Amino acid sequence: AQRVTQPEKLLSVFKGAPVELKCNYSYSGSPELFWYVQYSRQRLQLLLRHISRESIKGFTADLNKGETSFHLKKPFAQEEDSAMYYCALRAGGTSYGKLTFGQGTILTVHP
Amino acid sequence: DVKVTQSSRYLVKRTGEKVFLECVQDMDHENMFWYRQDPGLGLRLIYFSYDVKMKEKGDIPEGYSVSREKKERFSLILESASTNQTSMYLCASSFGRDLNEQFFGPGTRLTVL
Numbered sequence: 001a002q003r004v005t006q007p008e009k010l011l012s013v014f015k016g017a018p019v020e021l022k023c024n025y026s027y028s029g030s031p032e033l034f035w036y037v038q039y040s041r042q043r044l045q046l047l048l049r050h051i052s053r054e055s056i057k058g059f060t061a062d063l064n065k066g067e068t069s070f071h072l073k074k075p076f077a078q079e080e081d082s083a084m085y086y087c088a089l090r091a092g093g094t095s096y097g098k099l100t101f102g103q104g105t106i107l108t109v110h111p
Numbered sequence: 112d113v114k115v116t117q118s119s120r121y122l123v124k125r126t127g128e129k130v131f132l133e134c135v136q137d138m139d140h141e142n143m144f145w146y147r148q149d150p151g152l153g154l155r156l157i158y159f160s161y162d163v164k165m166k167e168k169g170d171i172p173e174g175y176s177v178s179r180e181k182k183e184r185f186s187l188i189l190e191s192a193s194t195n196q197t198s199m200y201l202c203a204s205s206f207g208r209d210l211n212e213q214f215f216g217p218g219t220r221l222t223v224l
Binding site: 004006009043044045046049086097098099100101102103104 | 115142144146151152153154155156159169170201203205207211212213214215216217218
């Protein structure tokens with residue numbers, strides 16, 4: 001069975017500082033990784049997926065299979081980045097898009 | 112624009128009551144999911160459905176059942192609500208089998224007294 005771990009429940013940084021939200025996973029096959037975000041009073045929504053190798057709102061994440069990690073990074077945090085962030089994994093070959101989510105990290109960016 | 116709606120934003124029920132949570136999506140998605148969201152535990156999958164009348168257990172199905180009689184609607188049923196089912200319930204839908212994004216509803220905050 002797959003597992004996703006986000007070791008930090010809370011993360012606080014100041015505006016303009018770099019930020020890294022950690023995500024580690026355990027899965028024996030070839031996973032697909034995602035980051036979802038929930039801003040205050042908004043719905044949970046997809047932020048980015050590893051296969052796209054894209055930067056969204058200045059965030060990037062690289063899948064490191066050796067370290068089984070998919071950390072989310074942004075060089076200069078903004079106040080509007082304050083939100084709940086979830087890392088999620090889709091096991092390779094799993095049908096129907098079923099995801100396993102981590103525990104979530106609440107990011108607070110102070111002015 | 113994908114729209115996933117949930118029947119109630121807030122719900123208060125008593126222990127032992129039968130509770131129905133409804134979810135409707137308007138994008139003809141095959142897959143629908145029910146999660147509960149708890150602080151420190153993240154999102155945990157209760158049940159999902161990949162077609163009408165088809166359902167599969169997620170990670171925490173105990174105490175819950177589901178119904179999918181129409182493609183656009185996925186219902187979560189608590190046969191006999193208990194206080195440990197007090198939680199935020201999120202519904203989601205997605206298209207097809209691959210990497211397609213899950214679209215979430217606004218959530219239902221259920222309190223069981």
